[in-house]
Amino acid sequence: MRAQQARQLYLEHKPYQGDALDRHCQRLAAFTLLQAELNGVELDPDFVAATTWLHDIGLLVKLEGTRNYLDRGLRFVEPLVDSWGLPDHQRRVFEEMMLYNHAARPVQGVCEEAELMRRAVQVEHSFGVVTHGLDRARVREVFGQHPRRGLTPVLLDFGRITVLHDGPGQLWHIFRPKLRDSPAAS
């Protein structure tokens, strides 16, 4: 149910033709769930899918007064997420998944679930070279189910937005954030 609502919001704001970005979100959900299974962490697939549909939405929307796409995304989805009435811990998991998924290294103090999504992002962006312990055959299977074709132009556009709109100084906050290193949350 949440995943459906999140997907709807994502589709309403996606400016790109085709489904390359959709498949990116689907792979990320799959890798996050595989990481959860590997690490014995309980994660609701619907919640994970909802989060991954929304994780890049800050790159798709405009919103004044936000520092970078991570806090822009979190701020943008706030009304929807409020309507879900998540328990405190799950709300924290959601916010930390949104804010820290692109960190290059584990962020001290971030909840385990968000750390698993951060690892999933690295599996995705390394084309499965980095697995963080996942079985390579299963990683290949995910890339087979949701092929990566067509994603590169979208990622180049994401890079353009990050550098030109948010500014190169924001790269530090995206790749090397500290806990709650965001005006949206501080």
Ligand SMILES: [Fe+2]
């Ligand atoms: Fe992404």
